[in-house]
Amino acid sequence: xxxxxxxxxxxxxxxxxxxxxxxxxxxxxxxxxxxxxxxxxxxxxxxxxxxxxxxxxxxxxxxxxxxxxxxxxxxxxx
Amino acid sequence: xxxxxxxxxxxxxxxxxxxxxxxxxxxxxxxxxxxxxxxxxxxxxxxxxxxxxxxxxxxxxxxxxxxxxxxxxxxxxxxxxxxxxxxxxxxxxxxxxxxxxxxxxxxxxxxxxxxxxxxxxxxxxxxxxxxxxxxxxxxxxxxxxxxxxxxxxxxxxxxxxxxxxxxxxxxxxxxxxxxxxxxxxxxxxxxxxxxxxxxxxxxxxxxxxxxxxxxxxxxxxxxxxxxxxxxxxxxxxxxxxxxxxxxxxxxxxxxxxxxxxxxxxxxxxxxxxxxxxxxxxxxxxxxxxxxxxxxxxxxxxxxxxxxxxxxxxxxxxxxxxxxxxxxxxxxxxxxx
Amino acid sequence: xxxxxxxxxxxxxxxxxxxxxxxxxxxxxxxxxxxxxxxxxxxxxxxxxxxxxxxxxxxxxxxxxxxxxxxxxxxxxxxxxxxxxxxxxxxxxxxxxxxxxxxxxxxxxxxxxxxxxxxxxxxxxxxxxxxxxxxxxxxxxxxxxxxxxxxxxxxxxxxxxxxxxxxxxxxxxxxxxxxxxxxxxxxxxxxxxxxxxxxxxxxxxxxxxxxxxxxxxxxxxxxxxxxxxxxxxxxxxxxxxxxxxxxxxxxxxxxxxxxxxxxxxxxxxxxxxxxxxxxxxxxxxxxxxxxxxxxxxxxxxxxxxxxxxxxxxxxxxxxxxxxxxxxxxxxxxxxxxxxxxxxxxxxxxxxxxxxxxxxxx
Numbered sequence: 001x002x003x004x005x006x007x008x009x010x011x012x013x014x015x016x017x018x019x020x021x022x023x024x025x026x027x028x029x030x031x032x033x034x035x036x037x038x039x040x041x042x043x044x045x046x047x048x049x050x051x052x053x054x055x056x057x058x059x060x061x062x063x064x065x066x067x068x069x070x071x072x073x074x075x076x077x078x
Numbered sequence: 079x080x081x082x083x084x085x086x087x088x089x090x091x092x093x094x095x096x097x098x099x100x101x102x103x104x105x106x107x108x109x110x111x112x113x114x115x116x117x118x119x120x121x122x123x124x125x126x127x128x129x130x131x132x133x134x135x136x137x138x139x140x141x142x143x144x145x146x147x148x149x150x151x152x153x154x155x156x157x158x159x160x161x162x163x164x165x166x167x168x169x170x171x172x173x174x175x176x177x178x179x180x181x182x183x184x185x186x187x188x189x190x191x192x193x194x195x196x197x198x199x200x201x202x203x204x205x206x207x208x209x210x211x212x213x214x215x216x217x218x219x220x221x222x223x224x225x226x227x228x229x230x231x232x233x234x235x236x237x238x239x240x241x242x243x244x245x246x247x248x249x250x251x252x253x254x255x256x257x258x259x260x261x262x263x264x265x266x267x268x269x270x271x272x273x274x275x276x277x278x279x280x281x282x283x284x285x286x287x288x289x290x291x292x293x294x295x296x297x298x299x300x301x302x303x304x305x306x307x308x309x310x311x312x313x314x315x316x317x318x319x320x321x322x323x324x325x326x327x328x329x330x331x332x333x334x335x336x337x338x339x340x341x342x343x344x345x346x347x348x349x350x351x352x353x354x355x356x357x358x359x360x361x362x363x364x365x366x367x368x369x370x371x372x373x374x375x376x377x378x379x380x381x382x383x384x385x386x387x388x389x390x391x392x393x394x395x396x397x398x399x400x401x402x403x404x405x406x407x408x409x410x411x412x413x414x
Numbered sequence: 415x416x417x418x419x420x421x422x423x424x425x426x427x428x429x430x431x432x433x434x435x436x437x438x439x440x441x442x443x444x445x446x447x448x449x450x451x452x453x454x455x456x457x458x459x460x461x462x463x464x465x466x467x468x469x470x471x472x473x474x475x476x477x478x479x480x481x482x483x484x485x486x487x488x489x490x491x492x493x494x495x496x497x498x499x500x501x502x503x504x505x506x507x508x509x510x511x512x513x514x515x516x517x518x519x520x521x522x523x524x525x526x527x528x529x530x531x532x533x534x535x536x537x538x539x540x541x542x543x544x545x546x547x548x549x550x551x552x553x554x555x556x557x558x559x560x561x562x563x564x565x566x567x568x569x570x571x572x573x574x575x576x577x578x579x580x581x582x583x584x585x586x587x588x589x590x591x592x593x594x595x596x597x598x599x600x601x602x603x604x605x606x607x608x609x610x611x612x613x614x615x616x617x618x619x620x621x622x623x624x625x626x627x628x629x630x631x632x633x634x635x636x637x638x639x640x641x642x643x644x645x646x647x648x649x650x651x652x653x654x655x656x657x658x659x660x661x662x663x664x665x666x667x668x669x670x671x672x673x674x675x676x677x678x679x680x681x682x683x684x685x686x687x688x689x690x691x692x693x694x695x696x697x698x699x700x701x702x703x704x705x706x707x708x709x710x711x712x713x714x715x716x717x718x719x720x721x722x723x724x725x726x727x728x729x730x731x732x733x734x735x736x737x738x739x740x741x742x743x744x745x746x747x748x749x750x751x752x753x754x755x756x757x758x759x760x761x762x763x764x765x766x767x768x769x770x771x772x773x774x775x
Contacts (some may be wrong), residue, residue, distance in 0.1 A: 001453070001454040002413075002450050002556075002558045002611060002636070003413050003414060004415065004558070005337050005338055006418055007420065022337065024267070024270060024271065024330075024334070025268060025334040025335050026270065027266075027267060027338065028267050030535055031534070032565045032674075033562070033672060033674050042417060044610065046413065046558055046559070047532065047533050047534060047555075047559055048533020048535050049535075049565065051558060051562070051610060051614060051672065051675060052614070052667075054417055055666070056665075058664045058665040059665040063420055066421075066430065066639050066643070067683065068427065070429040073429035083518075083524065084521055086522075088519070089600060115458055201599070242456060265532075267533075267536070302529075324424065339532065340506075393461075394460050395424050396428075396638045397431065397461075398426045398460045398461020398462055399461040401772050406752055407510075409534050411505075411506045413532075414455070414479055414480065414555075
């Protein structure tokens with residue numbers, strides 16, 4: 001019960017709403033569940049609500065780890 | 079009430095439910111060899127001349143959407159059903175069932191759209207019919223079109239056995255029409271610029287036939303998506319089809335909408351896409367011909383036919399494999 | 415950056431799949447259960463199983479709301495749909511779940527006003543625009559979804575919408591996981607813990623399970639790199655002979671979760687003993703509306719609910735618990751298939767039985 005997609009907040013609106021984007025697709029989402037949301041932040045969109053923010057630093061660290069695994073595998077393959 | 083006794087939306091979705099309805103209620107009763115084949119057009123002969131003959135009805139909400147309208151759909155859909163058998167479409171008839179209260183200005187818009195599409199396809203609309211029903215009895219406007227095509231210079235229909243080794247081609251990204259319509263309905267607060275891919279493909283198909291005379295099979299993908307067509311081919315030809323997900327052309331905006339709503343783009347409607355099976359040595363030429371045409375700019379070889387159980391397997395972009403089976407009914411947005 | 419595609423990179427996935435296979439001890443079996451329908455979906459969608467050695471068994475647990483919603487709930491939703499002034503608003507997932515006599519799709523075909531929405535807010539907006547209709551939103555889902563429904567309800571309350579209702583079937587994941595750990599039928603080495611449920615409740619929510627049952631846990635994202643990495647972490651835990659809560663999905667999940675979302679849940683709902691299809695009634699495993707919100711509780715609406723008759727031959731419950739396979743069911747393929755599903759495992763396109771049906775043709 002968990003389909004949630006990372007979207008970027010483009011604009012904060014009244015009533016705890018916000019304009020968020022996945023590429024060039026925009027959605028007006030409910031930001032009530034996010035403490036102090038900011039434009040430019042990434043949040044996880046589920047059922048029309050941002051349910052949590054995405055930590056970009058952590059995301060990049062995770063990706064770096066996967067890149068390392070790939071590099072190690074490539075090195076082994078040689 | 080037995081749930082099989084009433085028609086549900088899924089019966090019109092181009093998947094297994096619809097197929098069962100056609101077989102159980104229609105094809106069996108009418109009982110003609112042409113119907114039994116369940117092809118895009120019936121290949122019949124009159125006075126020894128082979129002709130292709132087809133009919134299609136169009137119901138869409140909203141009637142007008144980015145990239146087209148019900149009229150353009152009617153002309154293009156019927157033209158495409160003829161063209162994919164290798165026929166050259168020549169004549170169309172159309173009937174209109176109009177709801178009381180429908181604005182004449184909108185009717186004129188629809189007709190103008192049909193004129194433009196007919197001109198592009200090079201076909202003539204030669205007969206028609208009009209009915210008006212009371213307010214509420216139709217969704218604004220329903221259009222039915224029938225079409226006739228010929229086989230010039232004794233050309234054979236593009237219907238040969240599909241064999242292991244044949245290539246599977248697609249002329250562009252899937253799901254464009256279906257997503258354009260979903261967005262136009264404005265039910266989900268989503269904004270994106272997507273225009274339907276609705277187009278007459280007979281020009282592109284003529285080019286492909288010239289480049290690849292050995293074409294085994296062609297079908298335009300409509301409701302039920304590309305997945306439905308692939309499964310139909312696998313079942314009727316008794317072959318396995320292997321699709322390489324990474325080769326399938328993608329429209330990023332369309333894919334993003336699918337992500338958000340939980341849709342699988344292989345199961346969403348198209349109105350300007352043809353799946354083609356051709357001998358492997360003609361594939362490159364066929365793709366080239368498609369890419370030279372405005373409706374095939376992103377054409378690609380997306381898979382191949384193999385020996386094995388009739389089913390469609392997709393090698394995922396990440397190196398796994400999944401079965402792309404025949405859709406049951408319409409796609410619904412999901413949260414799970 | 416999309417923070418989506420990058421986690422689907424084919425080359426990285428292949429490298430990681432090899433690394434996981436290398437870490438697997440060929441001399442023993444590994445059994446990991448995912449308890450989130452989206453994990454089941456994506457494991458199938460990306461063909462993950464075929465990337466792993468045969469001695470790594472991935473078991474699908476009761477993580478799909480479609481699968482664990484009791485038949486009685488569907489019967490009640492259908493009964494409400496049949497009331498003239500009621501509009502049912504629901505997530506698409508519920509439309510084809512079979513009730514005793516009818517599904518919501520069947521009810522709609524008969525003329526009931528049933529609408530699919532993407533967000534509970536859409537249902538609230540609809541209620542606002544159609545004041546003469548009673549709009550009942552089907553609150554299905556776990557801790558990911560409950561806060562969104564809770565907030566939609568408080569929005570309806572703020573707008574004074576007396577015609578908006580919620581029929582809550584929300585459930586909590588950790589109690590179900592505990593029951594599975596208690597079961598003797600099951601020999602699980604670890605859990606692939608849900609991504610977005612955990613975003614709400616926090617990775618810390620599973621510490622109690624680890625302490626009590628010693629099962630390895632890895633909070634795992636949904637993309638193929640995430641799933642493989644989560645499995646790798648579980649394999650490592652098993653090989654080490656330790657059990658802990660690893661957090662693979664650290665870019666979204668914090669140990670404490672999302673306190674704001676938790677607060678909304680606590681404000682609107684309270685825990686209740688709840689029936690899980692196939693698992694029976696589990697204590698404090700579901701959510702019901704607090705008394706303060708009785709005016710919005712659709713369970714209070716009077717309607718004639720068809721007597722629930724469950725096909726006793728259906729073993730969905732045991733399949734959901736990972737204790738049986740579709741082949742063990744007498745109905746599988748004979749009377750139960752995707753076009754005529756008897757139990758929920760066949761309804762959801764990636765439910766265990768539907769998946770087996772598809773892959774073994």
